[in-house]
Every structure is written in structure tokens, then in C-alpha cells.
Amino acid sequence: MGDYVWFHDVSWHATYAIYFFVVGILAGLSFLSYGSWLMPALRPLREKAAYGSLGLLAVGGLLLIADLSQPMRFLNILNPAYLHFTSPLAWGALNIVAFGICSILYILELKKGEDSARGKLLAMVTAILALGLPVYTGYDLSVHQSRPMWNTPIMPVLFVGLAIASGSAVGTLLAGGNQAAQKILREFMLWSTVAVGVMIVGILGTTNYGGSAEELTFMLLTTGTMGMIFVGLGIVAGTAAPAAMLFVAHLKEQTTGLAIAALLILIGSAALRYALLMGPQQLQTLY
Amino acid sequence: MSEELRVSPIETRGVAGKRRFAMVVDTRRCIGCMACQVACKAEYDTPLGVNRTWVPYKVSGKYPNVKKHFLPRLCNHCDDPPCVRNCPVEATFKVEDGGFVLQRYERCIGCRSCMAACPYNARFMLPSHRTYTPITNVVDKCTFCFHRVTQNLVPACVQTCIGRSRVFGDLNDPNSEVSYLVANNPTQVLRPEQGTKPHVFYIGADRSHTEFARDAYRRLDVMESERAAFNKHFKI
Ligand code: SF4
Ligand code: SF4
Numbered sequence: 001m002g003d004y005v006w007f008h009d010v011s012w013h014a015t016y017a018i019y020f021f022v023v024g025i026l027a028g029l030s031f032l033s034y035g036s037w038l039m040p041a042l043r044p045l046r047e048k049a050a051y052g053s054l055g056l057l058a059v060g061g062l063l064l065i066a067d068l069s070q071p072m073r074f075l076n077i078l079n080p081a082y083l084h085f086t087s088p089l090a091w092g093a094l095n096i097v098a099f100g101i102c103s104i105l106y107i108l109e110l111k112k113g114e115d116s117a118r119g120k121l122l123a124m125v126t127a128i129l130a131l132g133l134p135v136y137t138g139y140d141l142s143v144h145q146s147r148p149m150w151n152t153p154i155m156p157v158l159f160v161g162l163a164i165a166s167g168s169a170v171g172t173l174l175a176g177g178n179q180a181a182q183k184i185l186r187e188f189m190l191w192s193t194v195a196v197g198v199m200i201v202g203i204l205g206t207t208n209y210g211g212s213a214e215e216l217t218f219m220l221l222t223t224g225t226m227g228m229i230f231v232g233l234g235i236v237a238g239t240a241a242p243a244a245m246l247f248v249a250h251l252k253e254q255t256t257g258l259a260i261a262a263l264l265i266l267i268g269s270a271a272l273r274y275a276l277l278m279g280p281q282q283l284q285t286l287y
Numbered sequence: 288m289s290e291e292l293r294v295s296p297i298e299t300r301g302v303a304g305k306r307r308f309a310m311v312v313d314t315r316r317c318i319g320c321m322a323c324q325v326a327c328k329a330e331y332d333t334p335l336g337v338n339r340t341w342v343p344y345k346v347s348g349k350y351p352n353v354k355k356h357f358l359p360r361l362c363n364h365c366d367d368p369p370c371v372r373n374c375p376v377e378a379t380f381k382v383e384d385g386g387f388v389l390q391r392y393e394r395c396i397g398c399r400s401c402m403a404a405c406p407y408n409a410r411f412m413l414p415s416h417r418t419y420t421p422i423t424n425v426v427d428k429c430t431f432c433f434h435r436v437t438q439n440l441v442p443a444c445v446q447t448c449i450g451r452s453r454v455f456g457d458l459n460d461p462n463s464e465v466s467y468l469v470a471n472n473p474t475q476v477l478r479p480e481q482g483t484k485p486h487v488f489y490i491g492a493d494r495s496h497t498e499f500a501r502d503a504y505r506r507l508d509v510m511e512s513e514r515a516a517f518n519k520h521f522k523i
Contacts, residue, residue, distance in 0.1 A: 076396050134377065
């Protein structure tokens with residue numbers, strides 16, 4: 001008792017978590033659009049997924065710009081004279097721009113209405129650039145050497161897992177009653193959600209066995225309001241429950257069941273991203 | 288100084304002709320008067336609620352054997368600063384001669400990456416309205432009083448320190464007071480495990496301050512109530 005605590009502000013607020021969520025879905029949709037060139041069952045999703053990911057790119061970009069305290073200076077980050085390549089944000093900015101350009105070219109090709117080799121190539125390049133988006137957002141956190149839980153190389157992989165899960169969940173909702181597409185999406189959702197669950201358990205375990213800062217981060221993430229969001233919504237309701245539902249074989253044919261599982265995955269992946277962003281930052285306000 | 292420590296190309300440790308400014312804070316002499324904090328506020332018109340330098344304290348022991356520990360804090364002008372690495376537009380940069388870590392206000396986009404990267408919370412966001420200066424909505428921090436040091440003055444906090452607890456000088460100069468103090472005293476730096484190689488050295492610092500989580504095991508509801516009280520008084 002008697003300690004005088006100097007409170008600092010957290011660096012990144014919830015806007016960033018929403019951005020992570022949006023970028024994850026857009027990457028997942030991009031994978032699906034490319035997947036439609038390889039798996040005929042996904043064909044009905046091709047255009048919807050491509051338009052969806054471009055639309056979400058606009059939303060994500062605006063969120064990022066709005067989150068800057070000097071929004072009009074977002075051009076600085078695109079200025080080659082200023083770009084600093086040791087920063088993941090610089091790579092992220094280039095990745096977003098490249099993805100946007102490719103995505104537009106791809107949609108223009110789709111508008112022609114034929115299954116051209118060029119379309120397939122553009123779909124692949126767009127999907128590869130889309131893969132860079134969750135990778136860089138995870139990398140963005142993992143480079144922070146002093147922040148427990150963020151500073152793990154698994155973060156970019158976790159964000160890719162979350163992108164596949166949430167992208168497939170949106171894909172399932174877009175697929176409507178298309179049984180063939182849903183069958184594939186069910187597999188995507190199941191395995192990506194299981195992978196996310198395994199990674200979260202791994203991160204939580206190593207965090208709890210870290211130093212005092214790591215242990216407190218574990219405590220902050222598993223108790224109180226943050227505990228409800230992280231463990232309750234993120235892990236139990238948003239990861240374990242949909243994974244269990246998807247395991248149950250008869251859901252294969254049930255559109256409503258799949259839609260519920262997809263909604264749970266979306267809620268879970270939003271909650272996980274929020275908690276992973278905000279939880280580890282709470283500790284820094286005390287030091 | 289051992290060679291194996293020199294890992295970053297921007298370090299100035301022992302480089303001939305380059306200066307390497309550092310601050311030594313002798314906590315045995317700090318009386319917690321906060322004059323440094325006030326002098327800094329006056330020098331820079333730092334807004335309410337944020338500080339370039341601050342003096343947290345901790346009371347240890349049980350009555351009648353109690354002791355109050357003060358630990359003045361500021362940007363450590365790290366030799367290998369994560370804030371510089373993390374800035375996407377080089378708004379945060381390191382001055383090679385002197386080792387100052389400085390900020391280009393006109394370039395900063397306010398992404399707060401540097402704030403997240405600094406292990407010491409030495410950075411803060413300037414509010415959107417200030418009375419005497421147009422510098423707003425960008426990240427700020429201690430500059431080791433670059434403008435004073437380049438005119439052969441010491442930083443404002445050092446100038447004003449009543450107990451002569453803060454000492455400033457060039458570590459590459461073997462005749463400087465800081466060189467003498469660092470060579471002849473056991474010194475501590477904040478969170479050495481981060482590998483940032485801070486240029487603020489403490490003498491006699493209490494471990495509960497230099498290591499993480501001074502408040503790590505306090506009850507969350509107590510921390511929350513203190514936070515609410517703090518916010519009430521320091522809203523900007
Ligand atoms: S103390 Fe923080 S702000 Fe200062 S140089 Fe080091 S990392 Fe950067
Ligand atoms: S807030 Fe400014 S100084 Fe900090 S990383 Fe962003 S652009 Fe660089």
C-alpha cells in the first residue's frame with residue numbers, strides 16, 4: 001500500500017482490433033475467391049468474395065486512417081523518402097496498396113465474365129497479397145519485445161488461422177443453401193478453428209509460465225471483464241463451441257446449424273482479437 | 288567496454304569523435320521534491336496529465352522502519368531503441384553524435400507504434416489543444432534537452448535538481464562526471480533484459496522499481512479505483 005501509481009494510456013485502442021477483424025475477413029474471402037478456381041464447388045462464391053474483400057479493404061483502410069492522430073498524414077507512410085523498412089507498419093502499408101491494386105485488376109477481369117487464365121493468375125496473386133495482411137498484423141504485435149503475449153512468433157500464424165476461420169464463416173453465410181460449397185467451408189471452418197484453439201492454448205500456457213509481467217498478463221486476460229471477453233466469448237463460445245458443433249456429423253446437411261457455427265466463429269474471432277490487443281496493453285499502463 | 292556488446296550499427300559506445308550523452312540518477316540523493324518534473328514542465332509546456340519526466344515512489348517496510356524510494360523516470364535514449372525501429376516514417380530517429388533519440392513532429396503520423404514499442408512508457412500523445420505551441424496530436428517525449436545541450440547547458444531537470452541527484456554528461460569522455468560515477472559505482476538500468484541499452488543509469492535503485500510490475504500483484508479492484516481517481520483529476 002501507499003504506492004503512487006503513474007498511469008499511462010494504452011497505445012492502441014479498440015479501432016485497431018476492429019481493423020484486425022476486418023482485415024482477417026477480407027483475407028479469408030480472398031482465399032475463397034482464389035479457391036473457387038481450384039474447387040468447382042466454391043464457384044458461386046467467386047464474385048461475392050472478391051467484391052466483399054475489396055469493400056472490406058476500403059473499410060479497413062478508413063479505420064486505419066481514422067485511428068491516426070494526424071489522419072491526413074497517412075500519405076507520409078506511402079512516401080518513399082520517409083518509408084522505414086524496419087517497421088512492420090511500413091510493410092503493411094505497401095501490402096495494403098498492392099492488395100488494393102491487384103484486387104481491382106482481378107475484379108475488372110471478373111467483370112468480363114469468362115474463366116480466363118489471367119483471372120486465375122490475378123486471383124492467385126491477390127490471395128498471396130491477402131495472406132500478407134494477417135501476417136503483417138500479427139507481426140505488428142509480435143515485434144514488441146517488451147509486451148508479454150504479443151512477443152511470440154506464433155502471432156502471425158494465429159492471425160492467419162483467424163483469417164481463414166472468419167473468412168470461411170462469412171463465406172458460409174454468403175453461400176446460402178448451397179450444399180456443395182457449405183461442405184467445403186465446413187471443413188475450412190472446423191480445421192482453422194481447431195488450429196486457432198491449439199495456438200491460443202499454447203500462447204496462454206507459455207504466458208502463464210513466464211516472468212511476473214507474463215503472469216500478470218495471463219491474470220488480466222483470464223479474470224474480470226477481459227476474462228469474459230477472452231475466455232468466455234473468444235475461447236468457449238467462439239472457438240470450442242463451434243468446433244464441437246462442426247464435429248457433429250449431421251450438421252453437414254444442416255444450413256441453420258452451419259450458420260450458427262459461422263456466427264459463433266465470427267463473434268469468437270472478434271473477441272479474441274480485441275482481447276489479444278487490449279489485454280497485454282493493460283500491464284504497460286502500470287509500469 | 289567489451290566489444291561483444293556492440294551489436295547495433297547506430298551505437299556510439301566508445302566511438303572516437305562521437306559523444307554519448309547519458310544521465311546518472313543517484314537515488315540516494317533524490318528527495319522526491321519533484322523540482323525536475325516542474326522544471327521540465329516549464330521548459331516544454333507539457334500538458335496536464337502527461338510528463339517527459341516523472342518521479343514515482345514506493346514506500347517499503349513497516350512502521351517504524353519505513354523508507355520511501357524515489358525513482359525519477361524519463362526517456363532512456365536507448366542505444367538500440369525499439370521506438371526508432373518501429374516508426375514507419377522515421378519521425379523518431381537517433382542522432383549519431385550524442386545518441387539523442389529525437390522526434391520530427393512535422394512528420395509523425397500519430398500511429399503510436401513507438402509508444403507501444405517503448406518498454407519504459409517514456410512516450411505520450413500530445414492533446415489536440417495547447418496554449419502556447421502549435422505542436423499537437425503527435426507523440427512526444429524527453430529529448431535530453433537537445434536544444435540546451437547543444438548550447439553547452441545541462442538539461443533543465445539536471446540544472447534544477449536540488450539534491451544533485453541527476454548528473455548529465457558524455458560517457459565517451461573518460462573525464463566526465465558521468466563516466467566517473469558509472470565506473471565507480473554499481474549502477475542499474477531499467478529492464479536490462481530488453482536489450483535496449485538505456486542511457487539513464489541509476490545508483491541505488493530499488494529493484495521493485497527497476498523491474499516490471501511494481502503493482503503486479505495488487506488486487507485489480509484496488510488498481511481500478513485508483514485509476515478512476517487518477518483519471519478524475521488528470522483528464523485532459
Ligand atoms: S526509452 Fe523508450 S522512447 Fe526512449 S529511446 Fe528508449 S525505447 Fe525510445
Ligand atoms: S507515432 Fe509518430 S513517432 Fe511514433 S511511430 Fe508513429 S509516426 Fe513514428
